[in-house]
Amino acid sequence: MELDKMDENDWKYHGEGNKSLVVSHVQVSRLAEQAFRQIQNIVDFSSNVMSSLLGEKFIHSGEVVKLPLEFVRQLSIKVQHQRPAWRCDKVMDIYSGCALCLPNLTSPALHQPTHTPPLCIEIKPKCGFLPSSKHVSKDIKTKVCRFCMHQHYKVANGKWKRRSLYCPLDLFSGNRQRMHFAIRHLIEEPQNNFKIFKGGQCIYSSKEGSDDSLDLNSLLHHLRPYFMYGNNRINSHMTGKAVLNDFIQVLVNALLSGGGGDGGVVMDRQGEGRSFCEASHFNRERIRHGSQGLPSDSVLFRILQTQMLDTLDIEGLHPLYRRVEQHLQDFPKERTRLQIDGPYNEAFLEKLQKCPTEDDGSVEYAVAKVHQYRVAMTAKDCSIMVALVPSTEEEEDDEGPPAFSYSVSILDLDPKPFDSIPRQLRLDQRIVSCYLRTGGSLPKGSLPPLPGGIFAAAEREDCTLLFHPV
Ligand SMILES: O=P(O)(O)O[C@@H]1[C@@H](OP(=O)(O)O)[C@H](OP(=O)(O)O)[C@H](O)[C@H](OP(=O)(O)O)[C@H]1OP(=O)(O)O
Numbered sequence: 001m002e003l004d005k006m007d008e009n010d011w012k013y014h015g016e017g018n019k020s021l022v023v024s025h026v027q028v029s030r031l032a033e034q035a036f037r038q039i040q041n042i043v044d045f046s047s048n049v050m051s052s053l054l055g056e057k058f059i060h061s062g063e064v065v066k067l068p069l070e071f072v073r074q075l076s077i078k079v080q081h082q083r084p085a086w087r088c089d090k091v092m093d094i095y096s097g098c099a100l101c102l103p104n105l106t107s108p109a110l111h112q113p114t115h116t117p118p119l120c121i122e123i124k125p126k127c128g129f130l131p132s133s134k135h136v137s138k139d140i141k142t143k144v145c146r147f148c149m150h151q152h153y154k155v156a157n158g159k160w161k162r163r164s165l166y167c168p169l170d171l172f173s174g175n176r177q178r179m180h181f182a183i184r185h186l187i188e189e190p191q192n193n194f195k196i197f198k199g200g201q202c203i204y205s206s207k208e209g210s211d212d213s214l215d216l217n218s219l220l221h222h223l224r225p226y227f228m229y230g231n232n233r234i235n236s237h238m239t240g241k242a243v244l245n246d247f248i249q250v251l252v253n254a255l256l257s258g259g260g261g262d263g264g265v266v267m268d269r270q271g272e273g274r275s276f277c278e279a280s281h282f283n284r285e286r287i288r289h290g291s292q293g294l295p296s297d298s299v300l301f302r303i304l305q306t307q308m309l310d311t312l313d314i315e316g317l318h319p320l321y322r323r324v325e326q327h328l329q330d331f332p333k334e335r336t337r338l339q340i341d342g343p344y345n346e347a348f349l350e351k352l353q354k355c356p357t358e359d360d361g362s363v364e365y366a367v368a369k370v371h372q373y374r375v376a377m378t379a380k381d382c383s384i385m386v387a388l389v390p391s392t393e394e395e396e397d398d399e400g401p402p403a404f405s406y407s408v409s410i411l412d413l414d415p416k417p418f419d420s421i422p423r424q425l426r427l428d429q430r431i432v433s434c435y436l437r438t439g440g441s442l443p444k445g446s447l448p449p450l451p452g453g454i455f456a457a458a459e460r461e462d463c464t465l466l467f468h469p470v
């Protein structure tokens, strides 16, 4: 602070105690107010908008809390060395003195400390459908899903070293075999789509930009005790492949459940047919059971329905964004009435839910479609946290597979800014043109051999265990 430039008008009375009179800088307090508003917007968006679309039972919106500035400053110094290098261009805001307080979803309350620690699995599933909008200009977008195309772009740009063979359309299919296959590929190449926590500690994840290979043996070491049952428990013999299969099975069950309690089991039966991605390595001929679809109370169903509020695709949405942008240039004060940056309240939800089906040329229609699109974007970028808590020994059946109680939550429900839409269009164009340049010759249908893959290692381990049981 330069002393000769200090102006008393920049300062205002803040309060006083017995010994101190506190004044604050107007600009700093304005910034603090802005930061508070921004976090409150996240809470409002999550609790008033996303919660109603995704289901209250999955959402923990948290609350804005004020923190002493010195505490935040010390905290930022303390955690700095643990932050990944590639995130360090983002500076932690240490001046606003506010933060979002959330329950720790990797340490669920249903866990009793004396028992085996809970396992929490975080999945960022990304977009689970193919666009069918008439505005889509490139046929490939109706055949190959965005995630699979994006993989080529990410590898070409060095974000990841290897391509993930995970396909969201398999995960969202509701077909157990396809879901199993999808999760297998999340384990194989987790990127930023898959993490496992044990007792609150991350025990399995990818490191961005790193060549470090994933340690399947270490993962198996962590998982094995959770899946020992019947004879396996007595002779400690359980193959790595069997452990992973059981683990995936439990995860699929949790994803298809109603999120912990019982609930409706109405299936989205039409769902599966419209949603095969041509780049998926799942072999359709391997399907033993017909279309099962997603139960309507499952977390995946709710996320998919919300993602599908993007009915026009970015190509159809962009002209409507331009209409709103033009209107705001002509009438800047309309920004508030149209709730472009919130508040995210019931009126906002109503705007997007009551959107007319046909474009009447109005700015109201365009705004409602933009709101819908932004909500869909949030649902395409959120994560699911599945907490698995092993049953106590008394509850467990000695012979049967291990039982878990589980809770399912959705996290990362930030509103996507209005201004992010032009970036979406540019990214879409880049992804598609990169895919058309590099990905056209993708193998289709069957799973290719994965010589260095970790599942190959788990399968090889079968043999090792057969000859050298431990
Ligand atoms: O655009 P996408 O699909 O790459 O999604 C972005 C994510 O990249 P991903 O492909 O999941 O690795 C990206 O994830 P990472 O930071 O790469 O882990 C963010 O979630 C980003 O959201 P925001 O702009 O930070 O609010 C996401 O951006 P939005 O498009 O949701 O704004």
Ligand SMILES: Nc1ncnc2c1ncn2[C@@H]1O[C@H](COP(=O)(O)OP(=O)(O)OP(=O)(O)O)[C@@H](O)[C@H]1O
Binding pocket: 102, 103, 104, 105, 106, 122, 195, 381, 383, 411, 412, 413, 414
């Ligand atoms: N309530 C929570 N409990 C436990 N872990 C959490 C919680 N919220 C976030 N995390 C962890 O922190 C990570 C980052 O959080 P989050 O995804 O909300 O950040 P973001 O900056 O919005 O991410 P993105 O880049 O995906 O937009 C999550 O992937 C998750 O592992």
